[in-house]
Amino acid sequence: MAQIEMKNVQKFFGQNQVLKDLxxxxxxxxxxVMLGQSGGGKTTALRAIAGLETVTSGKIxxxxxxxxxxxxxxxxxxxxxxxxxxxxxxxxxxxxAFPLRAVRMDAAERNxxxxxxxxxxxxxxxxxxxxxxxxxxxxxxxxxxxxLVRRPQAxxxxxxxxxxxxKLREQMRAELKRLHIxxxxxxxxxxxxxxxxxxxxxxxxxxxxxxxxxxGAPDEIYLKPSNLFVAxxxxxxxxxxxxxxxxxTRVALKGVETDFSFGEGMLAGLSKPGAGxxxxxxPEAILLSHEKTKGYSEAVTTNIEPLGSHDIVDxxxxxxxxxxxxxxxxxxxxxxxxxxxxxxxxxxxxxNQTELNLRGAA
Amino acid sequence: xxxxxxxxxxxxxxxxxxAVFLALIIMLTPIYWITATAFKPRxxxxxxxxxxxxxxxxxxxxxxxxxxxxxxxxxxxxxxESAPWWEKMVVDGGEKVVRNRxxxxxxxxxxSDRFKNSLIVSIISTVVAVCMGTLTxxxxxxxxxxxxxxxxxxxxxxxxxPPVVVAIPMFLMYRVVGLNDTHLxxxxxxxxxxxxxxxxxxxxxxxxxxKEYEEAALVDGYTRMQAFFKVVLPEAxxxxxxxxxxxxxxxxxxxxxxxxxxxxxxxxxxPYIPSQVGSGLPDWTxxxxxxxxxxxxxxxxxxxxxxHLLRGMSFGAIRK
Ligand SMILES: Nc1ncnc2c1ncn2[C@@H]1O[C@H](COP(=O)(O)OP(=O)(O)OP(=O)(O)O)[C@@H](O)[C@H]1O
Ligand SMILES: [Mg+2]
Numbered sequence: 001m002a003q004i005e006m007k008n009v010q011k012f013f014g015q016n017q018v019l020k021d022l023x024x025x026x027x028x029x030x031x032x033v034m035l036g037q038s039g040g041g042k043t044t045a046l047r048a049i050a051g052l053e054t055v056t057s058g059k060i061x062x063x064x065x066x067x068x069x070x071x072x073x074x075x076x077x078x079x080x081x082x083x084x085x086x087x088x089x090x091x092x093x094x095x096x097a098f099p100l101r102a103v104r105m106d107a108a109e110r111n112x113x114x115x116x117x118x119x120x121x122x123x124x125x126x127x128x129x130x131x132x133x134x135x136x137x138x139x140x141x142x143x144x145x146x147x148l149v150r151r152p153q154a155x156x157x158x159x160x161x162x163x164x165x166x167k168l169r170e171q172m173r174a175e176l177k178r179l180h181i182x183x184x185x186x187x188x189x190x191x192x193x194x195x196x197x198x199x200x201x202x203x204x205x206x207x208x209x210x211x212x213x214x215x216g217a218p219d220e221i222y223l224k225p226s227n228l229f230v231a232x233x234x235x236x237x238x239x240x241x242x243x244x245x246x247x248x249t250r251v252a253l254k255g256v257e258t259d260f261s262f263g264e265g266m267l268a269g270l271s272k273p274g275a276g277x278x279x280x281x282x283p284e285a286i287l288l289s290h291e292k293t294k295g296y297s298e299a300v301t302t303n304i305e306p307l308g309s310h311d312i313v314d315x316x317x318x319x320x321x322x323x324x325x326x327x328x329x330x331x332x333x334x335x336x337x338x339x340x341x342x343x344x345x346x347x348x349x350x351x352n353q354t355e356l357n358l359r360g361a362a
Numbered sequence: 363x364x365x366x367x368x369x370x371x372x373x374x375x376x377x378x379x380x381a382v383f384l385a386l387i388i389m390l391t392p393i394y395w396i397t398a399t400a401f402k403p404r405x406x407x408x409x410x411x412x413x414x415x416x417x418x419x420x421x422x423x424x425x426x427x428x429x430x431x432x433x434x435x436x437x438x439x440x441x442x443e444s445a446p447w448w449e450k451m452v453v454d455g456g457e458k459v460v461r462n463r464x465x466x467x468x469x470x471x472x473x474s475d476r477f478k479n480s481l482i483v484s485i486i487s488t489v490v491a492v493c494m495g496t497l498t499x500x501x502x503x504x505x506x507x508x509x510x511x512x513x514x515x516x517x518x519x520x521x522x523x524p525p526v527v528v529a530i531p532m533f534l535m536y537r538v539v540g541l542n543d544t545h546l547x548x549x550x551x552x553x554x555x556x557x558x559x560x561x562x563x564x565x566x567x568x569x570x571x572x573k574e575y576e577e578a579a580l581v582d583g584y585t586r587m588q589a590f591f592k593v594v595l596p597e598a599x600x601x602x603x604x605x606x607x608x609x610x611x612x613x614x615x616x617x618x619x620x621x622x623x624x625x626x627x628x629x630x631x632x633p634y635i636p637s638q639v640g641s642g643l644p645d646w647t648x649x650x651x652x653x654x655x656x657x658x659x660x661x662x663x664x665x666x667x668x669x670h671l672l673r674g675m676s677f678g679a680i681r682k
Contacts (some may be wrong), residue, residue, distance in 0.1 A: 052577050072580040079581045085574035089596040098592075102583030146582070 002063045002153035002186055002193065003028045004049060009058035011210075018044045020210040022058070026154075031180050033201035034190045035303055037233070041210040046156050049188065050079045062153060070193060073102070076232040078147035080157040084139045086131035092118075092142050117149045120179070137168045144179070153184040161196065173199055194234055198222070206230050218354040230356040231280050237312055240286070242320045243352065244279040246270050249278060251347075258297045262344045270349055270358055278350040283312060283325035285346035289339040296334045296339035301331050315340060336354060338347030368672030391640070392430035393657075399650035404455055407646045414529045421451040421626070424646035426655075428452065429460040429469040472626075473652055476634040481659065483544055484613040485629055492606045495560025496568070496598060500590065502561070503568040505578070514565070517558045525555060533622050543624045551619055556609040567601025568594070607663065614660055633657050 003034040011019035011186040018041045026032045034042045047053040049060060051072030060068040067075050081306055086095050093114055101108045118124040119142040140160060147155055160176075161169045166226045177200055180187055191197050197204055205223065206213040206229075214226040225231035245252040245289070246267055250259040270277065289296055302321065303314040306328060313324045313331050317340050324340075331338065349358040367375070399407055401418035428448075433456050437445075442453065452459050460469045502510060532551070533542070541547030571594060578590035621633035635652040638645070664671065 050581050052580065072577075073583045073585065075581075077581060079578065081574040081578065083572055085572055085578050087575060087578075087593055087596075099582035102579075102588075146578075150582075267582070329569055 001028050001185065003061075004154055004186065004188070005048045005061040005064075005178070006045070007059040007061070009048060009060065010056045011041070011053065012056045018210050019048070019055070022210075022212055024205060024212065024215065026186060029184045029186055031177075031187045031189065031200060031202045032205060032350065033197040033203075034188065034205045034207055035192065035197040035234070036207035036213075037192060039209075040207045042192075042207055043158050044210075045156050045207065046079075046188060046190050049154075050077050050156050051075045052079070058334060059192050062274045065140060075165060076153045078152040078155050080143050080147045081157070082159040082162045084131075084141060084143040084160075084163075086142055086146070088131055091128050091130055092123065092134070094151050095131065095142055096145045099146060103150065113149055117145045120148075120182075136164050137172060140164065140172060141175075144176075148179075148183065148185070152185070156331075157187065157189045159191055160189070161191075161193075169193075169196070170267040191211060194236065206231070206233065215269070223358070224263075225280075225348065228251075228278065228280070228350045231350070231357070234287075235282055237283050237323045237325075239321045239348070240281045240283070240320070241350070242281075242322070243276055243279050246277055246349075253279075253297075253318045253320060253322075256297050258295070260297070260344070261295060262347075263337050266344060267349075276352045278352050280348035280350055281322065281342065282346060283323050283342045286314065286322055287341040287343060288315070288324055288326055288330065289341065291339065293339050296341040299338055299340045301334055301336045301338060303310075303334060304331060365522040389494075396650050396653050396657075399647055402647050402650075404645055407541070407650075419451070421448075421455060422645075422651035424647045425455070425457075425471075425645065426473050426651045427470055429471050430457040430610055431460050432456070433458045433540050452670060472629070472634060473631070475549050476631045477655070479545065479624075479628055480614060480630040480632070480656075483548045483552060483628070484659075486545075486555065486608055487549045487613050488606050488609040490549070490553045491560045491609045492564075492602050495557055496564045496602055497604065498557075498561045499564035499568050500594065502565055504573060507532050517561050520558045521555075527624050532619070536623060541623075543627050543629070544626045547623055548620065548628055548630070551623070552613040552616060555616075556612055559612075560605050560609060563605045564598070564601055567598055567605075571597045583671045600670045603667045607667055610663055611660055619623075641678035 003191050006022050006024045009019055009022040010017065013208055022045065036042050044053060048055050048068075051067070051070060051074075051200055058068070059066055062075060062077075066340075087098065090098065091347075096114045096117055097110055100113060102235050105113070107122065112347055114127070115124065121144060123138055123141045123145065126134055126138055126142070131142060134142065143160065144157075147157075164172060173196055176189075176328050180200075189197075189200060201218050203215060204218055204221050205215050208229050214221055214230045216224075219229060221234055225234065225239075228241065232241065242253055247259075249262050249264060249267055251262060251267070252259045287296075297317060299315040299317040299322075301313055301315050305312040308328065311326050311330060313326050315338060322340070350356065351358055398414075400422050401420070402413065402416055403421070406413040406416050433453065437453060437458075442450065446455065449459050461467060462469060469670055501507065502514065507513060536542045536547055539552070573594045575597065576586070576589040579593045580586065584592065615632060616630070617632040620630045624630065624633070631652070635649055635656065638649055638652070661680055
């Protein structure tokens with residue numbers, strides 16, 4: 001088990017800068033999930049930690065020791081690839097034993113380690129088969145087994161569930177969590193599935209265009225996004241963002257007659273000239289009412305998505321379309337008039353120019 | 363080919379099968395011709411129209427392996443009776459077997475030596491070309507090589523020139539360095555021919571092997587070399603087998619350089635077989651016998667590697 005640090009890490013592929021001044025500390029035994037869009041540099045960051053990619057500048061430390069110039073083999077880190085990359089010409093047993101052969105562990109001990117790992121991952125019955133004879137989920141288990149068998153300092157996983165179907169992903173997610181709790185190995189996990197990220201992470205790292213956007217516990221990221229990118233990237237449906245004017249304790253939307261009023265002091269220091277301010281509202285921060293209510297504004301529903309446990313209702317408020325989460329069946333259909341209010345405690349304000357959360361990051 | 367077939371499709375299918383058979387017959391005819399000729403008595407070999415029914419003999423093969431000369435005087439009855447069966451065949455054909463003056467041992471023709479030379483040169487040059495090609499291809503496939511595309515094109519371009527064009531300069535250079543008429547000389551030549559081909563084919567195969575295989579081995583504590591041998595090589599075997607078949611066929615059948623560069627010690631079978639046309643009257647049955655035997659190694663080699671070959675050919679298509 002180990003602590004992993006990245007300091008000022010930069011990575012260029014030719015002219016293309018893929019990692020921009022990355023600072024990150026992953027604590028011993030922590031499960032960190034890197035989340036970001038395609039091309040954000042997640043894989044590159046992970047490969048840099050593993051030693052599969054050299055960094056252009058900066059330091060990578062494992063337990064305080066600089067490793068950026070060490071070979072992958074000397075870093076004692078395990079890597080699980082999205083494609084599993086099990087060796088097709090070896091049986092499951094040989095695959096799992098492969099890392100142990102590198103350190104020339106004696107046969108009896110090796111067998112014991114392989115069997116134990118296979119038991120933990122429930123693949124003992126497949127040990128003598130070839131990987132091609134396994135289901136996707138079992139291949140995945142073998143890949144994780146191969147990574148865990150020599151008890152590495154840290155376990156890096158690059159979208160390990162990416163090619164599985166959604167049902168299996170959910171199941172494997174739970175197993176990974178269980179395994180992490182049992183083994184307590186420092187883990188870094190890359191994904192672009194935010195549900196996966198939220199459910200697995202002790203802490204999440206949001207990476208966009210090679211720049212670290214925010215690091216924090218899943219609820220922190222969700223409740224206090226540090227900038228517009230994080231706000232829009234995390235959460236589904238996407239956070240509603242509308243341009244607003246702020247005047248004292250009142251917030252005005254374009255084309256809406258009634259201003260929304262906030263509590264005394266809630267908007268302190270927010271009025272800002274220039275490019276203006278954006279109001280961010282998650283679908284559950286918007287309240288709907290069938291009757292005219294004080295402080296609410298009139299709006300028209302334009303679309304309903306029934307999702308079983310709840311509905312997502314699109315309403316036109318002034319010039320904006322807002323997506324609102326309601327109890328299922330709350331709105332009967334499109335074209336209905338409803339009254340829209342805000343849960344002011346859940347409102348976020350962003351500077352349109354810098355895109356930063358005006359209340360500061362978590 | 364599952365599912366329902368309409369009568370029309372059935373007819374298309376039958377036509378296709380008929381066409382394939384026709385093509386097969388056309389392609390197999392020369393093989394049949396050579397095989398038949400190799401077992402014919404000499405006087406039936408060149409009849410017009412061709413003789414189809416005849417009693418097969420092995421005399422062409424006997425003649426192929428022995429040194430013979432024109433029979434000037436008929437042997438006595440006694441001599442004839444005491445000769446072994448194969449010598450009688452030669453005598454019946456109007457020739458006699460040449461023996462060593464002192465020991466009386468039968469002198470063999472050059473065929474078996476030439477055949478051996480062919481095997482030595484082809485096998486070694488194939489192995490070398492495939493190994494070097496695989497390593498080169500691996501390098502190009504996995505590492506950043508400056509001007510990679512230009513290098514690959516350059517490698518390919520060595521095959522754009524018909525090799526015979528450089529035969530004379532090569533011959534002169536070989537004579538200076540003493541590689542004329544040596545196995546090593548031919549091996550170097552054939553390896554050089556085949557190398558560019560091997561690099562290109564193997565590059566395709568190695569590109570198809572996910573680099574995660576080696577990377578997994580690298581993080582698991584292996585060196586790049588170990589990863590290559592333990593992980594890449596087993597995956598590349600199919601491609602290497604396919605490449606080897608092609609290299610072997612090229613080397614085995616090579617005629618022009620073998621003719622120019624060798625004459626006795628290292629001569630391979632291809633220039634030797636037709637040279638027999640010129641000794642006395644051409645005996646086509648002997649040439650056919652030599653050709654027939656010459657076909658066998660390639661057939662065996664290809665047959666042994668057929669599974670790899672088929673998989674090799676469809677490699678890129680089937681993989682995800
Ligand atoms: N070996 C490479 N050579 C050149 N450019 C590369 C290389 N690997 C990655 N890149 C570039 O670096 C950027 C980041 O890639 P990376 O694979 O790290 O993103 P990612 O966040 O993992 O994306 P994804 O979610 O699609 O896996 C991309 O623009 C990609 O084109
Ligand atoms: Mg990636």
